[in-house]
Amino acid sequence: MKCHIPGANVKVLGRTAHALARFGDELYLESLPDCxxxxxxxxxxxxxxxxxFNKNFFTYFNYNYYSTEDNEGLKCKISMKSALNIFKSPAHMDKQVENLEIKLDAESCKLIFQLKCRHGIVKTHFVSILDCKAMQAVYTKDSVPNRITSPQRILSEALGNFQSSDDQVTLEVSxxxxxMRNYVDTNVDLTKIIRTQISLKPSEFDGYAIEAETTIxxxxxxxxxxxxxxxxLNLPLQLHFETTGRPVVFIVHNGSTFExxxxxxxSKCDSASQATSTQHTNVERSKRKDSNSTLGSAKKKPHLEVDISKCLDEDSHLFNFIDIPEEVMLNKTSTNGNIENKSKSSGKTEEPMDCDNIPASPAAKNMIKSVFKRCFESTFDPRNLHGAILAENSDSE
Amino acid sequence: MNWSKMDDVNSQYYFTASMDSGKTLCSLLKAIQFQETAVFCALPEGLKLTVEEGKCVQASAYVPSDNFTEYHVRDDVDVMFKISIAVLSECLNIFGSGEESSLKMYYRSEGSPLLLVLQPQSVNNVMTDCEISTQNADSVLELRDEDSAEVAKLVLKAPAFLGLLADLERSCDVIELHLSPEHPNVSIVTYGMQDRSCIDVPKSSDMVQSFTCENPVTLKYQLPHIRLIMKALAISSKVVLRCSSNGLLLLQLKLEKEDQRQMFSEFYIVPLLDD
Structure with a gap:
């Protein structure tokens, strides 16, 4: 593999490396005939x-420079630290770097990144190859019911309102x-945290198609x-997602050169504890020497699907468990419109507490019982539901 | 004591000096402030403060006497003492970094404190005087070896050199400097966890203002030691690197002020020897 990248695109590559570094510690690089x-x-x-990165991202592109007989491109894994080291300050890169050449040194098994900079300076990084594997995740982005296209500013401005200590966000789409709201962990003392919620109108977005309302x-x-x-990169962001428990796909592309x-x-905000809810992109790895990779993936798929269905079963079980009291509540309250509104609004403020408590630990079980105790009693009166009693419980927890 | 009558007190004091603005001096001191104490040495030619890091790095800030509006040193005594450089730079900055303040320094005799009188330029009739206690100075390392010849000399633009150093991987311990009359003339190599990085600078580069090297030479230094010069590089315009045959690296940095006067900082860095 050998390719040349012009200065302006080196910046894009640098930004990419920095974004990917927030995801994982290892970088998989694969060269195909056209990208x-x-x-x-x-x-x-x-x-x-x-x-x-498509072929036209490069000024020179040869996916199989040291032409090997098997006509395969490069597949390798390098450390993300090495990649970051090459692109130290992407913001200034386009001004300093005139050209970047990436090539494989077949003899020393190193990947060479050569940056030709201003002032005639040449920076060469010899990056060790850790592995010769390719890695690919299986996910769907095309046949999903919910798609949002957002201008790049909107969501980041909205996120600016969140605390830096928040680690998860919940999107409730209709x-x-x-x-958007910050996800509150069950174990956290509710009196000590800030809950943030931001509502965005569909008109704020460039594209907004929700076929299945959901919360992720x-x-x-x-x-x-x-x-x-x-x-x-000043590009809009596309969100493709199905429902909770299924991966959400964010797409950034400029149409022609990269995607x-x-x-x-x-994870399931409405149900599970952290342990059951960490959801899974399903990853399939194929070895370079695995001559028939499709066969390999076919072998692995059934196993993976069993996994998915198993965890979905588990989750839906939990989900149902939580839904029962809510249904009861709603059925009863629907006899009176005014009260329904009230109980809904009071329900909303308590929502994180209600839904986050799952019978994962004994403490949580007690919580559920005391919160929903009245729902199971024959003399349940929703008018007693809102107000101090619920708040008291949550405080003491 | 009447502080304003400087001439009267000159005869009694070991050292007196005054300056219109202490700001540049303060930033120069901060650039070498990687140790708590410095040796303060007032020479007839100018003021020199020296810090040492584990007998491996010696850094000096040198302020020629023409930077001062008044400068007197008694020539019959050695004016040399140890002082906390952190306290000194903090005192110089006592009105905040946005404020230009004039500065007067007094040192009466051996064992007496260093007196500073600072007066902000924008506010009238405000004045601070600081007394910083001093200690007797230990001897300063003499790293220069007169017998070792100079094998290479480079003059580089400081901002560009700073950019190169900033790009080096932080986790590296060792930096290798290859200098050669052949292309590429300057090559800086660092070894990371698994990777090797190499920066080549030909002498034709804009950042190289002069290059003298007769024979190829390879020198190894501790990267953390080299990093100590970065603060000084950030405020300087030009840097001279001199390598002597015993491997000692001398960096001389020139700081140009608005009033055309110059201050200098100087770093001696001892090499790593092959084991």
Whole structure:
């Protein structure tokens, strides 16, 4: 593999490296006849990123420079630290770097990054190859019911209102609005945290198509990183997602030269404890020497699907468990319109507390019981529901 | 004591000096402030403060006497004492970094404190005087070896050199400097965890103002030692690197002030020897 990247595009590559570094510690590089793919996966396998640079991103491109007989391109894994070291300050790179050459040194098994900078300075990085594997995640982005196209500023401005200590965000989408709020962990003392909620109108977005209303929760660290990436490149961000528990896909592309997919697992805000809810992009690795990679993936797929269905079963069980009392509540309250509104609004303020407590630990079980105790009693009167009693319980917890 | 009558007190004091603005002096001191104490040495030619890091790095700030509006040193005594450089730079900055303040310094005799009188330029009738206690100075390392010849000399633009150093990987311990009359003339190599990085600078580069090297030479230094010069590089315009045959690296940095006067900082860095 050998390619040349002009100065302006080196900046894009630098931004990409910095965004990917927020996802994983290792960078997978694969060269195909018409493009180069950079991929990374975090240690928990809950976040995955793939950036594809098409042939026209480069001034010179040869995917198989040291032509080997098997006609294969390069597949390798390098340390993310090495990649970051090459692109130390992407903001200034376009001014300093005139040209970047990436090539494989077949003899020493190193990947060579040679930056030709201003003042005639040449910086050469000999990066060790850790592995000769390619890695690919399986996810769907095309046949999903919910798609939002957002200008790069909107979401990052909204995120600016969140605390830097927040680590997960919940998106509640309906055809009328998109609500962003910080996800509150069950174990956290509710009196000591700030809850933030922001409602965005569909008209704020360039594209807004919600076919299945849903609520998804995902990590902020990676979300911030990919927003910064979209913002730095001044490109809109597309969100493709299905429902909670299924991965959300963020797409940034400029149409012709590159396309970035960021896949984040979504956890079940409405149900599970952290342990059951860390969701899974399903990763399939194929060895370079695995001559028939499709066969390999076919072998692995059934196993993976069992995994998914298993965890979905588990989750839906939890989900149902939580839903029962709510249904009861709503059925009863629906006899009186006014009260329904009231109980709904009071329900909303308590929502994180209600839904976050799952019978994962004994303490949480007690909590559920005391919160929903009245729902199970025959003399349940929703008018008693809102107000101090519930708040008291949550405080004492 | 009437502080304003400087001439009257000159005869009694070991050292007196005054300056219109202490700001540049303060930033120069901060650039070498990687140790708590410095040796303060007032020479007839100018003021010199020296700090040492574990007998491996010696850094000096040198302020020629023409930077001062008044400068008197008694020529019959050695004016040399140890002082906390952190306290000194803090005192110079006592009105905040946005404020230009005039500065007067007095040192009466051995064992007496260094007196500073600072007066902000924008506010009238405000004055601070600081007394900084001093200690007797230990001897300063003499790293220069007159017998070792100079094998290479480079003059570089300081901001560009700073950019190169800033780009080096932080986790590296060792920096290798290859100098050669052949292309590429300057090559800086660092070894990371798994990777090797190499920066080549030909002598034709804009950042190289002069290059003298007869024979190829390879020198190794601790990267953390080299990093100590970065603060000084940030405020300087030009840097001269001199390598002597025993491997000792001398960096001389020139700081140009608005009033065309110059201050200098100087770093001696001992090499790593092959084991």
């Amino acid at each position: 180069i793919l950079l991929r990374t996966l975090n240690a928990a396998e809950s976040a995955y990123a793939m950036v594809k 055809s009328q609005s998109l609500i 929760t995902f990590t902020l660290k990676e979300f911030r990183a990919l927003l910064a990436f979209a913002e730095a 970035a997919h960021f896949v984040l697992a979504t």
